[in-house]
C-alpha cells in the first residue's frame with residue numbers, strides 16, 4: 001500500500017488541477033466574446049452601416065462562443081472524472097478505516113460518516129461551487145477590460161468586487177462556527193437511526209417504537225436546526241450579493257451613460273462594460289451560494305486526510321514461513337478503547353502445537369477480552385502475542401486469513417451465501433475444503449437439505465438460519481483451510497448435543513494435525529477434548545495448567561447436586 005500513500009492520493013491531483021486552471025483561463029478570455037461583439041457592432045458595424053461587417057463579426061462571435069462551450073464542457077467532464085478517480089483510489093482506503101473504527105470504540109454511525117467523506121468530496125468536484133472557485137482568479141481579466149474602456153468604470157467594478165469579497169468572507173466566518181456542529185448532529189442522528197434499525201424486534205415486542213421515533217425526532221430536529229442556521233447565513237448573503245451585483249450592473253450603466261453624455265465613452269462601451277462586470281462578479285455570487293457545500297467539502301477533505309493518516313502499511317512485512325510451533329502470550333495488558341479502563345492485566349501463557357486450551361471463569365471475567373487481544377482485534381497496551389516467536393505485528397494480513405480461524409461470541413455472518421461465508425469470501429473457493437469444514441462443523445447434511453444448498457443467501461447477519469445453525473456455519477468458517485490457530489469464543493452456547501459432539505471431534509482433529517485451539521467455555525463438556533485449562537477472573541489469568549491440575553474432580557456428593565460444576569484451583 002506504500003504506492004497508495006494517502007496524502008499523495010489527495011494531493012497528487014495537482015497536474016490535472018493545473019490543466020483545469022489553464023482551461024479556466026481560456027474560458028474566461030473567451031467569455032469576453034459578447035462584450036467585444038457588442039463594442040464592434042455599435043462602434044463599427046452601426047457606425048459604418050456595413051452589413052458585410054455585421055455578418056463577419058457575427059460569424060466570428062458564433063465561432064468563439066462554440067469554442068467557449070466546448071472548453072466549458074471539457075472542463076466539467078475533467079472535473080467529474082477527477083472526482084471519480086479520486087473516489088476510486090480513496091474509497092477503498094477510507095473503507096478500510098471504516099471497518100477498523102468500531103474495534104476502537106467508535107459507533108458504526110461515526111464510521112460510516114467517515115466513509116461518506118469521499119462521496120462529499122466527489123460531489124463537490126462536480127459542483128458549480130468548484131467551477132466558481134476556478135473562475136475567481138480570472139476576475140482581473142474583466143477588471144482590466146473595463147478599466148481600459150474607462151478608468152472610472154474600472155474603479156467602480158473593483159469597488160463592487162471588494163464589497164462582494166467581504167460578503168464572501170463574512171459568509172465564511174459566520175458559517176465556520178456551525179460546520180462542526182453540523183457534522184456532530186449528523187453523526188448523532190445517524191447513530192439513532194442505526195440503533196433503531198438494528199433493534200426492530202425489541203421495539204415491536206416491547207412496544208417502544210413510539211419512543212424510538214421520539215428519540216429520532218429529537219436528534220433530527222437538532223440536525224435540521226444547524227442545517228437551517230447554515231443555510232440561512234449562506235442564503236442571506238447569497239441574496240445580498242445578488243442584489244448588490246444587479247445594483248452594480250445598473251450603476252455601471254448609469255456611470256457609462258454619464259461618461260457618454262460627457263463625450264468620454266462610446267455607446268457600445270456602456271453595454272460592453274455592463275456585460276463584463278456581470279460576468280466578472282458572477283463567480284463571487286456562485287461561490288457564496290455554494291458556500292455550504294464548500295464548507296462540507298473542506299471538512300470532509302480535512303477529515304479524510306486524518307482518516308487516511310491512520311492507515312498502517314503492512315506491505316513491507318516479510319512473509320514468514322507458515323506457523324507450526326507455538327502461541328506465546330507475554331504479559332499482555334489491554335485497556336478498553338475510548339474509556340481506557342484496564343480490562344486485562346499481565347496475562348501470560350504458552351501453548352505448543354497440538355495443544356488446546358479451555359478458558360473458563362465467571363461472566364465478565366475477561367475471557368472474550370483475552371481472545372480479542374490474542375487476535376490483535378484490540379491492541380495491547382503492553383506485552384506481546386507471539387506465534388512461532390514472531391510478534392503478531394510482524395505477521396502480514398495474509399497470516400490471519402490463512403492461519404487463523406475465529407468464532408466470535410456474537411456470531412455474525414456476512415451478507416452472502418453459505419459457501420461465501422465458510423470460505424471467507426475468497427476469490428478462489430475450494431469446494432472440497434468448504435465441504436470438509438462444513439462436515440467437521442457437523443452442518444453439511446443440513447446445508448445440502450436447503451433448497452439452494454451451499455448457495456443459500458443468508459441476508460444480514462445470517463438471519464435466515466437458527467442461532468445454532470449460524471453458530472455451526474461460523475464454526476465451519478473458523479475451521480476452513482485448516483488454520484494453525486483456532487480461537488472459539490463459546491462455540492457451543494447454542495449447540496444441541498449432536499452439534500457439541502461435532503465440535504469436540506473437530507477440536508480433537510485440529511490437535512491431531514498439529515494446530516492450536518483456544519476455546520472459551522461455560523459448559524464443562526467443552527473441556528473433554530482439551531489438555532490445558534485457564535481460569536480468567538477480574539481480567540487476570542488466575543490459574544493455568546494441564547486440565548487435571550486445574551480442575552479438581554468434584555466431590556461425590558456434589559456430583560448429584562450440581563453435575564456441571566467446575567471448580568477452579570487457585
Ligand SMILES: Nc1ncnc2c1ncn2[C@@H]1O[C@H](COP(=O)(O)OP(=O)(O)OP(=O)(O)O)[C@@H](O)[C@H]1O
Nearest residue numbers: 336337339343362363364365366367368369370409
Ligand atoms: N468495549 C468495551 N469497553 C469497555 N469495557 C468493556 C468492553 N468490552 C468488555 N468490557 C468489560 O470487560 C470486562 C470483561 O468482559 P469480557 O467480555 O471479556 O468478559 P467474559 O469473560 O467474556 O464474559 P462472558 O462469559 O459473559 O462472555 C467486563 O467487565 C466488561 O464490562
Ligand SMILES: [Mg+2]
Nearest residue numbers: 367368369409
Ligand atoms: Mg465472553
